[in-house]
Amino acid sequence: MEHTVHPGSIAIVDFGGQYAHLIGSRIRRLGAFSEIVPPETSADQLKDATGIILSGGPQSVYDAGSPQADPKIFELGKPILGICYGHQWIAHALQGTVKPGKTKEYGRAQITITNPTAIPFPGVPPETTVWMSHGDAVQELPRGFQVTATSEDCPVAAMANVERRIFGIQFHVEVTHTTHGQQMLSNFVDLCNPAPWNMRSYRDHIGNELKAQVGDRKVFMLVSGGVDSTVAFTLLNEVLGTDRVQGLLVDTGLMRKNEVKMIEAALGKLGINNLKAVDASSEFFAALGTATEPEEKRKIIGDMFLSVQRRVAEEMALTGEKGWLLGQGTIYPDTIETGGTKHADKIKTHHNRVEAIQKMMEQGLVVEPLKELYKDEVRKLGEELGLPHDLVWRHPFPGPGLGVRILCTKEPEAIASLPKSPIEQSSVLPVKSVGVQGDGRTYRHAIAVFRNDPLMISEELIQLATEVPNKYKDFNRVLLCTSHSSPVEFTASAMGMTKERADSLREADAIVDEEVRKAGLHEQIWQLPVVLLPCGVVTGSQSIVLRPIASIDAMTADAFVLPSSVTKVITERILKFPGISAVLYDLTSKPPGTIEWE
Ligand code: XMP
Numbered sequence: 001m002e003h004t005v006h007p008g009s010i011a012i013v014d015f016g017g018q019y020a021h022l023i024g025s026r027i028r029r030l031g032a033f034s035e036i037v038p039p040e041t042s043a044d045q046l047k048d049a050t051g052i053i054l055s056g057g058p059q060s061v062y063d064a065g066s067p068q069a070d071p072k073i074f075e076l077g078k079p080i081l082g083i084c085y086g087h088q089w090i091a092h093a094l095q096g097t098v099k100p101g102k103t104k105e106y107g108r109a110q111i112t113i114t115n116p117t118a119i120p121f122p123g124v125p126p127e128t129t130v131w132m133s134h135g136d137a138v139q140e141l142p143r144g145f146q147v148t149a150t151s152e153d154c155p156v157a158a159m160a161n162v163e164r165r166i167f168g169i170q171f172h173v174e175v176t177h178t179t180h181g182q183q184m185l186s187n188f189v190d191l192c193n194p195a196p197w198n199m200r201s202y203r204d205h206i207g208n209e210l211k212a213q214v215g216d217r218k219v220f221m222l223v224s225g226g227v228d229s230t231v232a233f234t235l236l237n238e239v240l241g242t243d244r245v246q247g248l249l250v251d252t253g254l255m256r257k258n259e260v261k262m263i264e265a266a267l268g269k270l271g272i273n274n275l276k277a278v279d280a281s282s283e284f285f286a287a288l289g290t291a292t293e294p295e296e297k298r299k300i301i302g303d304m305f306l307s308v309q310r311r312v313a314e315e316m317a318l319t320g321e322k323g324w325l326l327g328q329g330t331i332y333p334d335t336i337e338t339g340g341t342k343h344a345d346k347i348k349t350h351h352n353r354v355e356a357i358q359k360m361m362e363q364g365l366v367v368e369p370l371k372e373l374y375k376d377e378v379r380k381l382g383e384e385l386g387l388p389h390d391l392v393w394r395h396p397f398p399g400p401g402l403g404v405r406i407l408c409t410k411e412p413e414a415i416a417s418l419p420k421s422p423i424e425q426s427s428v429l430p431v432k433s434v435g436v437q438g439d440g441r442t443y444r445h446a447i448a449v450f451r452n453d454p455l456m457i458s459e460e461l462i463q464l465a466t467e468v469p470n471k472y473k474d475f476n477r478v479l480l481c482t483s484h485s486s487p488v489e490f491t492a493s494a495m496g497m498t499k500e501r502a503d504s505l506r507e508a509d510a511i512v513d514e515e516v517r518k519a520g521l522h523e524q525i526w527q528l529p530v531v532l533l534p535c536g537v538v539t540g541s542q543s544i545v546l547r548p549i550a551s552i553d554a555m556t557a558d559a560f561v562l563p564s565s566v567t568k569v570i571t572e573r574i575l576k577f578p579g580i581s582a583v584l585y586d587l588t589s590k591p592p593g594t595i596e597w598e
Helices: 019-029 071-075 085-093 181-192 199-214 227-240 259-269 281-288 294-315 342-352 355-362 375-384 401-405 459-471 499-518 564-575
Strands: 010-013 034-037 051-054 080-083 097-099 105-113 127-134 137-140 146-151 158-161 166-169 218-222 245-251 275-279 324-327 426-437 440-449 475-481 530-533 542-546 580-586
Touching (some): 010 019, 051 085, 085 137, 227 259, 227 375, 281 294, 294 401
Parallel strands (some): 010 034
Antiparallel strands (some): 146 158
């Protein structure tokens, strides 16, 4: 059966790049239904759409093999908006001309609107700033079109055939750099009068899509404990019924306190009891044994995950040939390259996009019901499905879990061999952690500073945390020691990844989580890694690092300043742990620090 678009939706023809998804998310924010379709989609498949947007794309309409939509869409009588490449494609397809650009225009530009009543301009000031990113440009208009906006470098910045409701714009309305972009998009959306989009309508829509994709087969899904896979699993159960879905949760021994129980309880309340939890913690700890290098630890954890999953899938006969598809909780940002989060990319590639999975995807054996959504939308969908607020608003937690937050050493560095601290009232920690500077990853020491009032995070300290790593190549982080007011030296001891260490970190993490929730700060903080270091102010002891951060997308981040009363309680409670001799507060931004330590 040929796929036809959701009735009443605005179809977004995806000409490449990442524009179509951004347009989709903007339209959802306007409360309207949209659906992304590939260029090959026929006009007939688009007949139930209320409007069509032709997205931008990286190619030139004259390139061999450049994406082409079905020219019959012009005969559907629906409103059409072409953006950038889409604008040029309209001109090209309707016998106008597009000239290859001599120079590329990239960045902000001023346009002058020459027809303020033409879509998308109603309500937009006559001179306005837009975002341009193109080489080619429309030179001659197709018959029946007029210029509706111009800019210095681009005479046809916008064009329209008002009668036929076909519009083209050279600039991108979907990016925030276009000052009135959302207004312009909204003008086109209103003209289309699309079906409303909300979580409930989306849930029905995605449910129909899932049913069509899965047919009479079943879905096996790996639930990691994170928000995304839990929401995807819940959705699959609701749509397909619990007897056609099987979940597997591998307990690595590196999960947060009560994580498995919390998920089982929330699912149980919804009548979902088909999640099999396998405790593989002893296998994980045995394999991790003496590993200390961050990348080595990640590889061991990743490989062990796959081997346990494979084993259980075989034991339960859940393989492709037996009519089982593989479900994944992939969300939209996971599918794009996110330069700044190199390890996240790596591990996500590992879990969601490894070669074996790519092959299964080509055979149509993978189901990813959340792949169009952003994190906040996934959370809303989770609540719509009846998952508890606290569960769907948990902070992001890395796939390898506490494994990345337990630092290990084989041969402790002697204090004498450490780089000298360039600042007063500080000491250098005898362990290194991963950071990021420029495009590269760093692996350097951190500096702990001491203050008479050890709970007071001043502007001066925050600045120091930026200046020191920028100026001194031996260091990538600056921490405030919240447990000591005058300088003390830290010594490291050989420590690997053990169950005992994971248990103490899990408890410390639970205390921090509890105090932050109690203070009503949980949802203001993007993430709050709690890190265990194999060094302390007493030989053989360990330290805990608090790493609260504010961020929008984890690509960049700043230290989040907790009220000193909260830091005080946390510090006091953690110092009562046997073997923990110091508490430190990471003040470093990303870059030069990363969010996780490793
Ligand atoms: P960094 O430490 O690179 O982290 O600043 C950026 C974001 O990515 C998360 N992260 C991971 N997420 N698997 C994941 O699913 C991983 O291996 C992983 N490593 C880091 C991190 O928690 C932060 O939100």
